[in-house]
Amino acid sequence: MSPPTLSEVQSVLLRLIRAPEGVEKAVAELDASGNGVAAAVGRWIVGDERLSAHARLDVYANMYFYRLKDVLEQEFERTARLLGEVGFHNLVTDFLLAHPSHSPSIRWVSRPFPAYLAAHSASGDFPAAADLASIEWAWWDSFQAADAEPLAAEELAAVPEDRWADLVLRPVPAFHLLRVRRDSLALWRGERPGIDPSPVSVAVSRARFSPAVAELGDREALALFRLAAGEAVGEVAAALAGDDSDDASVVEAVLELAGYLREGIGRGDFAGPVS
Amino acid sequence: MNRPPYLGHGVGLRRQHFDRFLEGSTRCDFLEVISENFMDAGGKARAVLRRMRERYPVVLHGVSLSIGSSDPLDFRYLDSLRALAEEIRPEWVSDHLCWTGADGVNAHDLLPLPYTEEALAHVVERVRRVQDRLGRQIALENVSSYLRYRFSEMPEWEFLARISEEADCGILLDVNNFYVSAVNHDFDPHAYLDGVPSARVWQIHLGGPSQQGPLLIDTHDSGILSPVWDLYERTIRKLGPTSTLIEWDAKVPAFSVLEAEMLEARRRHDAARVGEESAVS
Numbered sequence: 001m002s003p004p005t006l007s008e009v010q011s012v013l014l015r016l017i018r019a020p021e022g023v024e025k026a027v028a029e030l031d032a033s034g035n036g037v038a039a040a041v042g043r044w045i046v047g048d049e050r051l052s053a054h055a056r057l058d059v060y061a062n063m064y065f066y067r068l069k070d071v072l073e074q075e076f077e078r079t080a081r082l083l084g085e086v087g088f089h090n091l092v093t094d095f096l097l098a099h100p101s102h103s104p105s106i107r108w109v110s111r112p113f114p115a116y117l118a119a120h121s122a123s124g125d126f127p128a129a130a131d132l133a134s135i136e137w138a139w140w141d142s143f144q145a146a147d148a149e150p151l152a153a154e155e156l157a158a159v160p161e162d163r164w165a166d167l168v169l170r171p172v173p174a175f176h177l178l179r180v181r182r183d184s185l186a187l188w189r190g191e192r193p194g195i196d197p198s199p200v201s202v203a204v205s206r207a208r209f210s211p212a213v214a215e216l217g218d219r220e221a222l223a224l225f226r227l228a229a230g231e232a233v234g235e236v237a238a239a240l241a242g243d244d245s246d247d248a249s250v251v252e253a254v255l256e257l258a259g260y261l262r263e264g265i266g267r268g269d270f271a272g273p274v275s
Numbered sequence: 276m277n278r279p280p281y282l283g284h285g286v287g288l289r290r291q292h293f294d295r296f297l298e299g300s301t302r303c304d305f306l307e308v309i310s311e312n313f314m315d316a317g318g319k320a321r322a323v324l325r326r327m328r329e330r331y332p333v334v335l336h337g338v339s340l341s342i343g344s345s346d347p348l349d350f351r352y353l354d355s356l357r358a359l360a361e362e363i364r365p366e367w368v369s370d371h372l373c374w375t376g377a378d379g380v381n382a383h384d385l386l387p388l389p390y391t392e393e394a395l396a397h398v399v400e401r402v403r404r405v406q407d408r409l410g411r412q413i414a415l416e417n418v419s420s421y422l423r424y425r426f427s428e429m430p431e432w433e434f435l436a437r438i439s440e441e442a443d444c445g446i447l448l449d450v451n452n453f454y455v456s457a458v459n460h461d462f463d464p465h466a467y468l469d470g471v472p473s474a475r476v477w478q479i480h481l482g483g484p485s486q487q488g489p490l491l492i493d494t495h496d497s498g499i500l501s502p503v504w505d506l507y508e509r510t511i512r513k514l515g516p517t518s519t520l521i522e523w524d525a526k527v528p529a530f531s532v533l534e535a536e537m538l539e540a541r542r543r544h545d546a547a548r549v550g551e552e553s554a555v556s
Contacts, residue, residue: 003389003391003393003426004426005345005393006343006345006388006389006391006393006394006397007345007377009389009424010344010345010374010377010378010386011345011377011378013377013386014376014377014378014380014382014386017382017384017386018380018382043425043426044389044424044425044426045422045423045424045425046422046423046424046425046460050489050490051488051489051490053422056421056422056490057422059421059422059487059490059492060382060384060386060421060422063384063492064382064383064384067383067384068383100380100381101376101380101381101382101383102379102380102381103381104311104314104339104341104349104352104381105311105312105314105315105339106311106383107311107312107316109383142318143318143319144316144317144318144320145316145317145318146315146316146317147317147318147321148317173317174317174318206318209318209319209322210319
């Protein structure tokens with residue numbers, strides 16, 4: 001019998017290593033579907049009196065799972081604590097089946113985790129868990145995000161008055177805006193809240209190296225979400241002014257927006273140069 | 276091939292020790308960083324790396340090149356690695372002689388290759404393309420293994436040696452790894468060392484494994500084993516002065532513990548060199 005190709009070996013071994021309930025069971029299941037994997041593994045991998053071929057593959061299977069679980073546990077520390085050891089373990093098992101890593105960097109394994117958790121049965125028992133995971137992911141991403149030259153207050157002040165309305169600001173990669181349940185924010189802060197699904201807006205900013213998570217007022221959130229979505233300063237000011245389009249309301253809205261911009265620039269939320 | 280300059284002894288730059296490195300000097304001669312942790316990333320880690328680059332020679336060590344995978348090479352990854360190398364100007368760039376994924380999935384593990392002519396030709400061709408894309412030669416590290424393939428056609432050391440010669444690349448010789456594999460697969464680690472072409476070895480890794488059942492596992496979570504120290508001394512007697520790095524990635528100890536292990540490596544390296552010179556004279 002001719003030896004298997006590299007591609008054939010790697011496809012089968014990776015499938016077995018990723019199997020959630022161990023290599024032995026995965027081989028049996030594949031064999032039941034007429035795949036002939038058991039015979040192939042026996043032909044390919046050396047087993048000996050110390051360990052069978054399947055047990056040797058299991059070493060890699062365990063390392064695969066626990067390496068990725070460790071990463072998720074580190075990045076979603078509070079979420080893991082909330083779900084408990086067994087709950088988190090089972091969630092990670094399901095998650096890795098649905099979302100194996102496709103990136104060279106292990107950092108991106110966790111990106112789909114909050115959305116996956118939101119649709120997972122674990123959220124039925126812990127309704128704040130998915131939003132808590134969103135905050136945790138935003139914090140980690142902010143911590144590691146690519147650097148960007150922050151917009152300087154002087155640069156913004158130098159923009160001619162007739163260009164202000166059309167000005168579009170770009171958030172830096174380390175800046176995140178979230179809308180989450182209030183109880184998830186409390187859990188992030190280490191409090192022990194009761195159930196409170198009311199929505200709250202949150203900004204994650206990285207001033208120098210350490211990200212900060214801050215609750216936003218409704219009007220500041222309205223302004224920042226619109227700016228981050230690429231709306232021009234004039235459009236955002238109009239949204240703040242609302243239906244009151246008289247001159248005094250517009251001036252008040254512009255001043256209010258200028259205040260939010262000053263604070264955002266102070267935190268390094270926007271990237272320069274202005275366009 | 277000329278071996279790159281001897282850098283001395285160093286450690287891996289890990290975030291647990293960032294503040295220690297920022298606080299002041301250490302007795303390290305050079306530092307190694309995991310390439311993927313800094314590619315397309317900023318913040319504190321990148322700032323620390325830039326600062327350390329001003330103080331130490333740095334080498335980039337990757338874990339996701341997946342040079343032996345049957346998947347196509349990831350040129351986006353390579354371009355990102357090249358951009359990092361252009362900024363950091365490392366003494367050299369290395370990765371592992373293994374595969375880390377297939378069918379588009381990354382296992383984030385260093386999986387062993389079968390040592391066949393097919394795999395050899397596949398890896399040689401890919402190393403050449405990687406070196407072209409990066410605009411530099413790379414070094415490949417031997418990995419620890421817990422399984423071996425019945426259809427391998429040559430021993431691992433021959434596979435490693437032939438790849439380095441045919442692809443014209445360097446070797447990062449992990450002494451702990453070939454010791455671990457020797458224990459797990461019942462071969463003589465001295466035969467491995469004898470089979471490695473000295474002129475191709477750019478760097479040595481030392482790290483601590485752990486016993487799990489009947490196997491030794493390359494966990495990088497402890498000090499270096501006594502037989503690995505002995506092998507290291509023998510390696511230096513064979514290779515001459517070779518840049519050596521201590522890896523400690525799990526249960527990361529206080530910096531003083533890591534530094535002490537590095538100083539022990541330096542002491543043994545220098546003692547082996549004296550022994551070698553005495554034997555010659």
